[in-house]
Amino acid sequence: MHRPRAGARSGGGLVPEVPHVDTAGLTWRESSHRDPQSAGVEGVEVAPLPDGGVAVRNSGHREGPVLVYTRAEMTAFVLGAKDGEFDDLLESA
Template identity: 45%
Template sequence: MAETGTQAEAEDRNVKARKEREKDELYALDISDVAWQSAPGTEEHEERVEIANLPGGAVAMRSSLDPDTVLRYTEAEWRAFVLGARDGEFDLEPASQDGGTAAE
């Protein structure tokens, strides 16, 4: 039984190391020439989220107000996020009376 636990731990370490390598490679990419996209109907001067497709199905995301801060997601991370968003996992509670969200 201990062998199975050790084997599972080794597999977990291998998966974690692979994911770290993928992230390192993703952040090492030169994305200075990527094409940024935003939701249809948004204007250049409006605050908006922008995304860019990267090699291997990865995605970069930034705010139009802070274009130098770029988050990068592997294909698996982006797919999980999109599916979660479609499922309502990130829906915010209505704002409370004091202007914050109900989760605060």
């Protein structure tokens, strides 16, 4: 997977340096809000980090990349999701 180098321009901003995260010993969890008809389909897993941040990964590719967010970034995302700011991304029923 190609990833721009830290400091490279990407779309209008700089690509931040991504810290290495040792995932050994993290307690990963996945939402229970999964489509029961989609057995085996990947989901998103999250794990709290010792510094208060949150690690995020694709449960179908557990050895793949891990994204790291600060507590403030995750708080903003979760509150936005609760307020419906991302509802347009969901398939209409």
